[in-house]
Amino acid sequence: MSQRLLVVEDSKPIATVIRQIARSLKFDVVIATNLAEVEHLLSSDTDFFAATIDYALPDALDGEAIACVLSYGIPSIVMTGKMDDETRQKILSQPVIDYIPKENSQAFLYLKRVLHWQLTNHQNTILVVDDSSAARNHVVELLKRRNFNVVTANNGLQALDKLAQHKNIKMVITDLEMPEMGGIELTNEIRRTYTREQLSVIGISGASNGIHSARFIKNGADDFLRKPFCPEEFYCRIMQNIENLNNITKIQHAANTDYLTDLANRRSFFRAAEQRIKEYVSKTVPYALAMIDIDLFKQVNDNFGHEAGDQVLKVVALYMRKHFSSGLTARLGGEEFAVLLCGLDTDNLYNKIDDFRRDIAVSTIPIGENTISITLSIGVVFDSQESLPMQINQADNALYLAKENGRNQVVVSGSELED
Numbered sequence: 001m002s003q004r005l006l007v008v009e010d011s012k013p014i015a016t017v018i019r020q021i022a023r024s025l026k027f028d029v030v031i032a033t034n035l036a037e038v039e040h041l042l043s044s045d046t047d048f049f050a051a052t053i054d055y056a057l058p059d060a061l062d063g064e065a066i067a068c069v070l071s072y073g074i075p076s077i078v079m080t081g082k083m084d085d086e087t088r089q090k091i092l093s094q095p096v097i098d099y100i101p102k103e104n105s106q107a108f109l110y111l112k113r114v115l116h117w118q119l120t121n122h123q124n125t126i127l128v129v130d131d132s133s134a135a136r137n138h139v140v141e142l143l144k145r146r147n148f149n150v151v152t153a154n155n156g157l158q159a160l161d162k163l164a165q166h167k168n169i170k171m172v173i174t175d176l177e178m179p180e181m182g183g184i185e186l187t188n189e190i191r192r193t194y195t196r197e198q199l200s201v202i203g204i205s206g207a208s209n210g211i212h213s214a215r216f217i218k219n220g221a222d223d224f225l226r227k228p229f230c231p232e233e234f235y236c237r238i239m240q241n242i243e244n245l246n247n248i249t250k251i252q253h254a255a256n257t258d259y260l261t262d263l264a265n266r267r268s269f270f271r272a273a274e275q276r277i278k279e280y281v282s283k284t285v286p287y288a289l290a291m292i293d294i295d296l297f298k299q300v301n302d303n304f305g306h307e308a309g310d311q312v313l314k315v316v317a318l319y320m321r322k323h324f325s326s327g328l329t330a331r332l333g334g335e336e337f338a339v340l341l342c343g344l345d346t347d348n349l350y351n352k353i354d355d356f357r358r359d360i361a362v363s364t365i366p367i368g369e370n371t372i373s374i375t376l377s378i379g380v381v382f383d384s385q386e387s388l389p390m391q392i393n394q395a396d397n398a399l400y401l402a403k404e405n406g407r408n409q410v411v412v413s414g415s416e417l418e419d
């Protein structure tokens with residue numbers, strides 16, 4: 001179900017722009033043009049995800065609508081044409097998400113980013129570490145206003161426990177001086193385990209001595225805030241660091257993933273497979289490495305076009321996910337796929353791979369007005385202790401035999417020698 005956004009704005013053109021932005025983020029929009037309308041609306045309907053509020057309305061020239069909307073617990077973003085310090089202080093003294101000066105079109109791009117963060121911040125977990133409950137609660141309140149998921153700790157030692165318990169923590173905001181373990185030592189400990197690409201650390205200190213920011217940064221922190229900080233600076237630093245982390249995640253995903261099927265690509269398959277095979281061999285877990293190739297795929301492209309070919313590749317990827325949910329699946333290139341999976345024994349592994357082949361062979365793939373049927377040839381190596389490139393070579397040779405023998409079959413590496 002769509003979230004609802006309340007837009008309090010007396011200018012029709014500006015309300016239209018905000019409505020377009022909100023709709024692009026899938027919000028349902030309700031517009032009110034003055035304070036009386038807002039009061040009337042909220043007296044019977046308060047189910048809003050957030051609100052944007054124009055500071056000056058015809059019947060509320062001095063921001064009175066802000067307190068009204070906030071009193072219903074609706075997270076609010078203030079849009080203002082007034083830039084003076086007094087207005088800014090007045091707005092920031094209230095628990096608003098943000099305020100945006102309506103200087104130029106950048107204001108609306110920024111509004112879109114703020115709304116997007118508000119919708120997605122719950123995916124980011126932040127650990128707040130401070131021995132002062134007042135200071136800790138203040139930071140937690142600011143983060144919750146922005147919809148972050150928050151975990152807390154009283155000192156560095158507790159923080160390390162929390163990091164071990166909550167694997168999805170993306171950022172640690174830590175005070176400097178704390179009993180048992182302070183912020184610098186905690187940062188140091190964190191960097192033994194987590195890289196800056198995995199976890200961001202922001203140090204906080206009230207000490208007037210500037211040396212602490214440098215100490216935090218030199219010990220592996222990404223940023224520093226000096227107390228007392230204003231909410232604007234706090235949010236800017238948090239969002240910048242979270243966005244950096246998210247961008248790194250996106251770049252890593254793009255570098256490791258096949259763009260068409262979203263399976264692992266050759267590079268990431270090799271890295272992950274080598275790791276898994278080491279574990280299987282050391283624990284003597286039965287495993288299989290299979291090379292999978294679509295039969296006569298060129299004919300699909302020739303008869304139905306390249307886009308149809310792409311569609312078939314995506315469908316094969318879907319079936320791989322369905323059949324090998326715990327395996328490591330990849331598109332190595334072209335119409336060639338690979339899977340590494342462990343199981344109870346060789347028979348069990350063979351059956352899983354052959355079930356996948358059969359499932360594809362009896363399925364039809366809708367392409368526009370047509371349906372296409374395809375088959376797969378598969379070469380498999382079981383429990384090999386050879387290097388990964390050698391295993392792939394052996395599975396490839398078995399795959400070649402599957403093609404030679406008439407396609408649509410699984411050939412086990414070495415089985416041809418037994419015949």
Ligand SMILES: Nc1nc2c(ncn2[C@@H]2O[C@H](COP(=O)(O)OP(=O)(O)OP(=O)(O)O)[C@@H](O)[C@H]2O)c(=O)[nH]1
Nearest residue numbers: 294295296297298299301306307309310334335403
């Ligand atoms: N649509 C599409 N086609 C691709 C892609 N990558 C490779 N191909 C096509 O895959 C086809 C592979 O053809 P061949 O190597 O001749 O093999 P085949 O037709 O599958 O025949 P066998 O392997 O002998 O069964 C070529 O036509 C390539 O252009 C892709 O990303 N998308």
